[in-house]
Amino acid sequence: MRIARFTTGEDPRFGVVGGDLDEHGELDPDSSVVVLAGDPLHVGVHPTEEIRRLGDVRLLSPVLPRSKVVGIGRNYAAHAAEMGADVPSEPLMFLKPNTSVVGPGDPVFYPRQSQEVHYEGELAVVIGRICRDVPAERAGDVIFGYTVGNDVTARDLQRNDVQFTRAKGFDSFCPLGPWIETELDTSALRVQTFLNGEVVQDGSTRDMIFDVPALVAHVSSVMTLLPGDVILTGTPEGVGPMEVGDEVDVVVERLGTLTNKVHRRD
C-alpha cells in the first residue's frame, strides 16, 4: 500500500495512492487517491468515501519525523571508497534535524556557507511504533514503511567541521517522498539518482554493509525510536555536486521517484 500526505489547499491529509509505477518510477496523474481519516501512522488506515485524482493534489513529505532523522554513513563499500574512507565495523550514525525535512517538489536551498552541496540518493525507513532494543529479526514489527530520501550534504562543511550537524542539517536538506510504501522487500532494490536527467548514482540495497533490520537494531540499541522517525540507510557510490537550477531525481525501485530542484537561498 502506498500512503501519501497531500494538500488541496487546506490542511494536510493522507491518502492511499493507486496505480502502477511506470519505467521512471512515476504514476499516472489519473491515479486515485483514497482519502484517509486521520494520520494512518497514529490511528491506522481508515479510508473515507472521498477519492481524489493524483494530478489534482500536491504531495507533501509523507511523514514529518516526530523527533529525528537518523542518517547512516558509509553503508556501501564503493561509496566509502570514493570518500577515501574505510568501511565502518559498526553502523556509523548521525542525526539530521526534523526541520531539514521537505517534500517532493519542494526547493532545496543552497546555503550561503557552502560551495559544494551534494546529493545522496537513499532508501528511507519510516518507523511505525515506539521501540527500543529491537532485535534485527523483529525489525519488521516496528517499520511502518519506506520512502525515498535525498541526504543533501554540504561536503565542504562536512570536511571542515569533522562532525556532520551543520553539513547535513540545513533547512531543506532532507527531501522525503513521494509516498510511503508499506510493503517492500528491501533486500535488493535498485537506487538511482539522476541529475538533470543524467544518471549519476546507480546502486542496489543488496550492497548495503548493514541491511535494514541490522540498522533498526543498531539505532534502537542507542535511542528510542518514535512513530514517524526516519532512518536514512546510506548512499551508494556516485555522490557529487548539484548547483542552483539543477533538478535531482532519486528513484528507488518499486517505490517511486523523489524530485527536487536546487534554489538559491535569498
Ligand code: ZN
Ligand atoms: Zn547519506
